[in-house]
Amino acid sequence: MPRRVKDFIDISEYTSLEDLIRYLETIRDNLPPGHEAELKIRGDDVFGRRLTITYFRDQTSDEAELEAKYSDPDPGIEKLRMELDDLPYGRKKASPPAN
Numbered sequence: 001m002p003r004r005v006k007d008f009i010d011i012s013e014y015t016s017l018e019d020l021i022r023y024l025e026t027i028r029d030n031l032p033p034g035h036e037a038e039l040k041i042r043g044d045d046v047f048g049r050r051l052t053i054t055y056f057r058d059q060t061s062d063e064a065e066l067e068a069k070y071s072d073p074d075p076g077i078e079k080l081r082m083e084l085d086d087l088p089y090g091r092k093k094a095s096p097p098a099n
Contacts, residue, residue, distance in 0.1 A: 003059045012050035
């Protein structure tokens, strides 16, 4: 079974309601089966708001190839990670503020 990845579509341009509805219908009609799509409003007053559509799709062969290439752990890194995990860790108490 191929791995599924979450993909995003942002709609941030101002447009008419009719254009937005047509755009959303086009997106809906082209979503893959089992997409579990969600629509959210994101952003804030400073940077602006946008509609974000998230959905699941099957991973492409190029993505799977890159994941296989980079997901194999480097033995040197794994050894270092294990050594660091074995180091004792204790929190230092905060020193009182200087007057």
